[in-house]
Amino acid sequence: MRHLLKAGSFVGLGLTVVPALFVFSGTLTWRAHATLMAVGAVVWFATAPFWILREDAAHGAMES
Amino acid sequence: MTDPTTRPSATIADRSGVARGRGRGSSLADRLDAINEFDREPVTDGHLQGPGNFIGFYAGEHVAGTEFVIGPLFVAHGVAAGDLLLGLLLGNFLAVLSWAFICAPIAVRTRLNLYWKLRKIAGPKLLFAYNIVNALMFCFLAGAMIAVAATAVGMPFDIAMPGLNDLYPSSVGWVVTVLAVGSVVTLLAILGFRQIARFSKVAAPWMFLVFVACGIAVLPQLGVRSPGDFWAVANEKIWTGVPVEGRVHFTFWHVTFFAWFTNMAMHIGMADLTILRYAKKWHYGFFSAFGMYLGHYVAWIASGILVALAIQNSTDIAPGPIAYLGAGVTGLATVVIAGWTTANPTIYRAGLAMQTITPNWKRWKVTLAVGAITSVAALFPALMMRLLDFVALYGLILMPMGAVIFADFWLLPRFGLRQDYADWKQIAFSWPAAASWSLTLAACWAINAVWGLQIFFLGLPGWFIATAIYVALSFAQQRAFGMAQAERYAGDAA
Numbered sequence: 001m002r003h004l005l006k007a008g009s010f011v012g013l014g015l016t017v018v019p020a021l022f023v024f025s026g027t028l029t030w031r032a033h034a035t036l037m038a039v040g041a042v043v044w045f046a047t048a049p050f051w052i053l054r055e056d057a058a059h060g061a062m063e064s
Numbered sequence: 065m066t067d068p069t070t071r072p073s074a075t076i077a078d079r080s081g082v083a084r085g086r087g088r089g090s091s092l093a094d095r096l097d098a099i100n101e102f103d104r105e106p107v108t109d110g111h112l113q114g115p116g117n118f119i120g121f122y123a124g125e126h127v128a129g130t131e132f133v134i135g136p137l138f139v140a141h142g143v144a145a146g147d148l149l150l151g152l153l154l155g156n157f158l159a160v161l162s163w164a165f166i167c168a169p170i171a172v173r174t175r176l177n178l179y180w181k182l183r184k185i186a187g188p189k190l191l192f193a194y195n196i197v198n199a200l201m202f203c204f205l206a207g208a209m210i211a212v213a214a215t216a217v218g219m220p221f222d223i224a225m226p227g228l229n230d231l232y233p234s235s236v237g238w239v240v241t242v243l244a245v246g247s248v249v250t251l252l253a254i255l256g257f258r259q260i261a262r263f264s265k266v267a268a269p270w271m272f273l274v275f276v277a278c279g280i281a282v283l284p285q286l287g288v289r290s291p292g293d294f295w296a297v298a299n300e301k302i303w304t305g306v307p308v309e310g311r312v313h314f315t316f317w318h319v320t321f322f323a324w325f326t327n328m329a330m331h332i333g334m335a336d337l338t339i340l341r342y343a344k345k346w347h348y349g350f351f352s353a354f355g356m357y358l359g360h361y362v363a364w365i366a367s368g369i370l371v372a373l374a375i376q377n378s379t380d381i382a383p384g385p386i387a388y389l390g391a392g393v394t395g396l397a398t399v400v401i402a403g404w405t406t407a408n409p410t411i412y413r414a415g416l417a418m419q420t421i422t423p424n425w426k427r428w429k430v431t432l433a434v435g436a437i438t439s440v441a442a443l444f445p446a447l448m449m450r451l452l453d454f455v456a457l458y459g460l461i462l463m464p465m466g467a468v469i470f471a472d473f474w475l476l477p478r479f480g481l482r483q484d485y486a487d488w489k490q491i492a493f494s495w496p497a498a499a500s501w502s503l504t505l506a507a508c509w510a511i512n513a514v515w516g517l518q519i520f521f522l523g524l525p526g527w528f529i530a531t532a533i534y535v536a537l538s539f540a541q542q543r544a545f546g547m548a549q550a551e552r553y554a555g556d557a558a
Contacts, residue, residue, distance in 0.1 A: 041394050049266045
């Protein structure tokens with residue numbers, strides 16, 4: 001399950017940054033890029049907390 | 065800029081039960097200690113952290129809402145493209161060296177946080193004064209972050225944004241938006257500080273990529289069609305070398321020193337003793353490079369590109385509108401999240417420091433008071449639009465105490481003097497430390513007034529001045545004590 005969540009998170013990050021490269025190369029419109037970024041944000045925040053915070057707890061935060 | 069306030073010590077009060085407070089009659093030292101009661105011992109070997117935690121911490125901490133302001137302000141100050149890229153490269157490198165060679169070695173040898181190290185050197189009463197100054201700085205910093213978030217919240221409502229030269233609230237809409245954002249941020253800080261701190265850890269990697277994506281996506285609108293076009297456009301349209309009217313022209317050295325000293329309070333000011341005391345080895349200080357080169361290089365460049373497009377399009381240059389140019393609604397959300405997640409712990413940390421004044425107040429009441437001060441400060445766009453000056457001032461004010469720690473740790477033993485003298489002698493107020501702090505600031509002011517050296521550069525001479533004053537005055541203090549002791553022994557013997 002955690003691998004699935006991680007994969008989802010990386011898809012979210014990909015949707016955040018990769019469309020900008022296509023805008024730069026002229027193969028994607030700015031509007032499509034903005035929409036994909038919004039989708040990427042939703043995917044990231046829907047998946048990342050479940051493994052980042054768990055790993056954080058497992059490794060211990062830098063707190064006394 | 066850093067969010068200096070996500071330092072782990074900010075969470076200590078939760079566990080130490082500050083809200084329970086102490087009685088009205090308790091001493092100042094007791095009140096200070098109550099806030100840090102679980103943090104006074106050196107970190108033990110079992111709690112040391114590996115490199116990954118430091119990489120994550122620094123990378124996350126230095127991608128904050130204020131990055132949306134600092135990059136554009138470099139453009140306003142007329143930095144040339146070459147000066148910016150090289151100046152940031154060198155300045156951030158010097159910052160990393162400062163963490164690695166000045167802060168980290170003391171952190172791993174003492175394993176104490178700033179609070180306890182400074183208490184041993186300066187005494188609890190001087191530490192109290194330091195805490196209050198720190199709290200006020202945090203309030204203003206949080207105010208800037210709330211103002212940043214307000215520029216994004218106000219945009220859908222067509223609120224008039226403050227301009228680059230605005231110092232005072234520019235419209236009723238701005239006042240209402242800032243107070244609304246300030247209220248929400250304060251309320252959330254009261255209700256769930258720890259949850260928001262966790263949320264900010266999740267948001268950090270995403271926020272960094274939003275900066276990158278924004279910068280790349282708008283390049284074609286500036287005329288960059290291929291990587292080969294970038295340099296010409298960078299010089300002609302982004303970092304043109306021509307400052308906005310009323311702004312000081314920034315050179316390579318301005319950029320270098322600003323990048324070096326943006327986090328002066330953290331490295332040579334020693335606030336990051338609190339972080340690096342968990343490091344297994346001193347060279348973990350080099351991991352600060354992840355924060356410097358992701359947040360203070362890439363993010364500042366990206367936000368500079370965004371503001372250049374805003375200037376070209378004659379649209380607002382506030383953080384919200386420029387982020388919208390790069391990423392639409394996601395850009396606005398990023399500005400809100402970045403401002404919110406960094407203002408939240410700042411308010412909390414300021415509340416911790418303030419609680420030493422009001423020990424009988426409950427935690428929520430202190431946070432509410434701090435939030436109110438912060439929100440009022442946020443009304444003034446000057447705080448945001450003059451952020452470079454404020455950041456320089458913030459670091460400069462706190463830096464002398466870092467120099468005192470450095471001198472106390474490394475230099476006093478070499479002169480045959482005792483370290484942690486206030487702790488050893490049970491002195492509540494170390495006058496050498498206090499004099500080093502105040503005289504250094506006076507000297508910096510004089511250097512600025514007499515020789516016209518700008519605030520961005522004052523940290524360097526200031527650090528040497530503070531170090532020299534502290535060593536000289538410690539010598540005087542400890543020698544005077546030694547002579548008094550000798551006379552007493554001679555009297556007893558007679």
